[in-house]
Amino acid sequence: MGESMSTNQENPQPVKKSRAHRIYYALAAFDILTIAASVFLSHNILVIYKMSVMENRIWVDRSVRLDEIAQAAGAINAPGNDIFDSHDVKLESERIVSASAKFEKLMNEEASLTKTEDNQATQSELRNSYSKLATSVQTMQDEARVIFGFFQKGDTTSAGRRMATMDRRYAAVNSELSRLRGYFAISQTASLEREARSAADLAKFEGPFSAVILLIIILVSIYGHWIGKRTDAANEAIEAGRAQISASAKMASLGIMAAGIAHEINNPMAIISGRAEMLVRYAQKGKLTEAGIAETAAVIQKTCKRVAAIISGLRKFARDGEQDPIEAVSAKQIIEESLAFCNERIKNAGIALHIQDDCPDAMFAGRPVQVSQVMVNLLNNAVDAISTLPNPWIRIIVEENSDFLTFRFRDCGGGIPDAIAEKLLTPFFTTKEVGKGTGLGLSMSLGMVNRQGGKLYLNRAQAHTEFVMELPKSNGASLSTDSQKAA
Amino acid sequence: MTLIGKHILIVDDESDIRDILRDAFTLEDAVVYSAPNGQEALDILGKVSIDFVVSDIRMPILDGIGLLIKIRANNAALPHVALITGFSEQSDAAAIGLGAAQVFHKPIDVGALIDLASSLL
Numbered sequence: 001m002g003e004s005m006s007t008n009q010e011n012p013q014p015v016k017k018s019r020a021h022r023i024y025y026a027l028a029a030f031d032i033l034t035i036a037a038s039v040f041l042s043h044n045i046l047v048i049y050k051m052s053v054m055e056n057r058i059w060v061d062r063s064v065r066l067d068e069i070a071q072a073a074g075a076i077n078a079p080g081n082d083i084f085d086s087h088d089v090k091l092e093s094e095r096i097v098s099a100s101a102k103f104e105k106l107m108n109e110e111a112s113l114t115k116t117e118d119n120q121a122t123q124s125e126l127r128n129s130y131s132k133l134a135t136s137v138q139t140m141q142d143e144a145r146v147i148f149g150f151f152q153k154g155d156t157t158s159a160g161r162r163m164a165t166m167d168r169r170y171a172a173v174n175s176e177l178s179r180l181r182g183y184f185a186i187s188q189t190a191s192l193e194r195e196a197r198s199a200a201d202l203a204k205f206e207g208p209f210s211a212v213i214l215l216i217i218i219l220v221s222i223y224g225h226w227i228g229k230r231t232d233a234a235n236e237a238i239e240a241g242r243a244q245i246s247a248s249a250k251m252a253s254l255g256i257m258a259a260g261i262a263h264e265i266n267n268p269m270a271i272i273s274g275r276a277e278m279l280v281r282y283a284q285k286g287k288l289t290e291a292g293i294a295e296t297a298a299v300i301q302k303t304c305k306r307v308a309a310i311i312s313g314l315r316k317f318a319r320d321g322e323q324d325p326i327e328a329v330s331a332k333q334i335i336e337e338s339l340a341f342c343n344e345r346i347k348n349a350g351i352a353l354h355i356q357d358d359c360p361d362a363m364f365a366g367r368p369v370q371v372s373q374v375m376v377n378l379l380n381n382a383v384d385a386i387s388t389l390p391n392p393w394i395r396i397i398v399e400e401n402s403d404f405l406t407f408r409f410r411d412c413g414g415g416i417p418d419a420i421a422e423k424l425l426t427p428f429f430t431t432k433e434v435g436k437g438t439g440l441g442l443s444m445s446l447g448m449v450n451r452q453g454g455k456l457y458l459n460r461a462q463a464h465t466e467f468v469m470e471l472p473k474s475n476g477a478s479l480s481t482d483s484q485k486a487a
Numbered sequence: 488m489t490l491i492g493k494h495i496l497i498v499d500d501e502s503d504i505r506d507i508l509r510d511a512f513t514l515e516d517a518v519v520y521s522a523p524n525g526q527e528a529l530d531i532l533g534k535v536s537i538d539f540v541v542s543d544i545r546m547p548i549l550d551g552i553g554l555l556i557k558i559r560a561n562n563a564a565l566p567h568v569a570l571i572t573g574f575s576e577q578s579d580a581a582a583i584g585l586g587a588a589q590v591f592h593k594p595i596d597v598g599a600l601i602d603l604a605s606s607l608l
Contacts, residue, residue, distance in 0.1 A: 262573070266573040266593050266594075267501050267503075267504065267573065267593065269593065269594050270504060270573070270593035270594040270595055271501070271503040271504060271507065272594075273594030273595070274504065274507035274508075274511075274594065274595055274597055275507060277596075277597045277598065278507055278510055278511060278514075278597065281511065281514060281597065281598070282514065285514060287514065299503060299506075303503065344545075347500065347545070347546075347547050348545045348547075348550075350547050350548060350550070351547070352547070
């Protein structure tokens with residue numbers, strides 16, 4: 001035990017812990033940097049996307065406007081033709097004026113947008129083209145007025161001849177409109193290409209980012225695996241420690257019992273030795289009778305059985321008992337067996353022990369070794385708690401109901417304060433002074449009772465201190481218990 | 488140097504031990520009284536004149552040391568008290584300091600106990 005403790009102390013746990021923290025922080029920092037860069041990259045891509053959408057919308061608007069300009073130009077051209085049907089100069093003149101006003105309004109709007117064009121060359125080309133369009137439309141308009149002039153004079157022949165000129169003027173207008181559409185297409189393509197280049201510039205980071213993220217995933221996986229191994233090792237160490245502490249607690253419990261058992265065995269030895277010596281003394285005085293010999297032999301035999309029972313009980317008690325099968329156990333017998341380990345201690349502490357067994361034939365289903373261990377633990381705790389009180393007493397009460405057999409361990413103590421009672425069954429909680437208690441007895445007892453389908457609790461409703469152990473009643477025959485014991 | 492007619496009080500919570508000691512002193516023709524604890528022993532001491540007390544140390548209600556202290560509180564010399572112990576936290580010297588004639592360890596040497604009583608009475 002000493003060796004294993006020193007080995008544990010040499011284990012460089014703190015160094016490993018600090019390294020683990022550094023790796024964790026490095027990975028976390030790396031992770032934050034990558035996430036920040038990814039967010040920055042996503043933001044820029046989103047900005048490009050928004051710009052692209054806006055750009056497209058502008059070009060769609062301008063294309064629509066160019067179509068409207070084309071329609072307005074067509075509307076300026078139409079009266080020059082329609083006059084041949086309507087012969088109404090006034091009406092057609094008004095139509096031209098109206099269409100011309102709309103054309104000028106649209107052209108002004110478009111001109112203001114042309115000024116915002118980034119590319120100077122494109123801006124100049126567009127301005128030139130719009131200028132040519134305006135001139136062509138104006139020429140077409142002038143030609144229409146010439147035709148109207150012939151109609152006013154009634155010279156429809158001359159008017160008809162000017163129709164061909166009018167068509168040429170309209171063709172020139174359409175030609176400028178086509179050129180403008182061409183410029184629009186080129187400008188739109190150029191701006192989209194610019195955005196595509198920006199996006200491509202950002203896309204260069206995709207590869208390195210993916211690599212970094214992959215690296216982080218690999219490092220986190222390795223770290224996780226390493227932590228997992230360390231956790232497994234730590235858990236194993238905790239389990240080993242728990243087993244060791246549990247063994248220590250049991251050793252401590254055995255130590256307390258050993259003192260009691262020493263007395264229990266010492267008295268029978270004194271009886272056997274005393275009886276033997278008395279045989280000699282009677283013989284020396286010539287007073288040895290057959291009846292005396294028989295009586296002495298009977299006492300010696302009875303006393304040897306008493307020692308054998310203690311030794312048998314001790315052998316059972318020292319076993320783990322966890323793997324024992326659940327069997328039918330006599331309540332009366334288990335109390336007697338348990339008291340063999342602490343009777344002397346109770347007696348020496350001057351404690352009066354009362355057993356109130358209302359159901360002497362009752363059986364429960366459980367592991368006798370563990371139930372005995374729990375009983376001894378509860379009784380030892382009671383002895384520790386009340387030995388200094390005036391007129392101390394312990395009462396063991398056995399009760400039976402439909403499903404459970406209830407053992408009450410009541411003592412003269414005035415109960416346990418709520419603050420302590422709440423922690424009472426938690427491992428390592430103890431009110432005993434250092435070295436006197438491990439704080440494991442009750443928690444281990446609770447675990448043992450629970451695993452047998454029973455309950456262990458402090459009865460706070462009772463004015464005196466009372467622990468209650470409930471165990472499932474057995475409907476099995478006691479014979480099976482005996483046969484298992486024999487096995 | 489004889490125990491004939493001497494009043495001996497045996498105090499032990501173990502009836503088999505009491506029986507052995509009673510037989511041993513009865514064989515020497517002493518008059519034997521017995522009690523299962525110190526308190527009952529004090530009751531007997533209050534009623535009967537006892538010459539020699541043999542008491543176990545570990546007993547309920549009132550132990551052997553408690554009994555010895557109470558006996559010595561009444562009379563520094565009498566009766567003589569021999570103590571019996573199995574495993575006592577009280578050292579023999581401390582018990583003798585409190586007025587015990589001798590401390591016997593279990594298993595008891597009955598012959599030595601009779602010899603002590605004979606030499607004192």
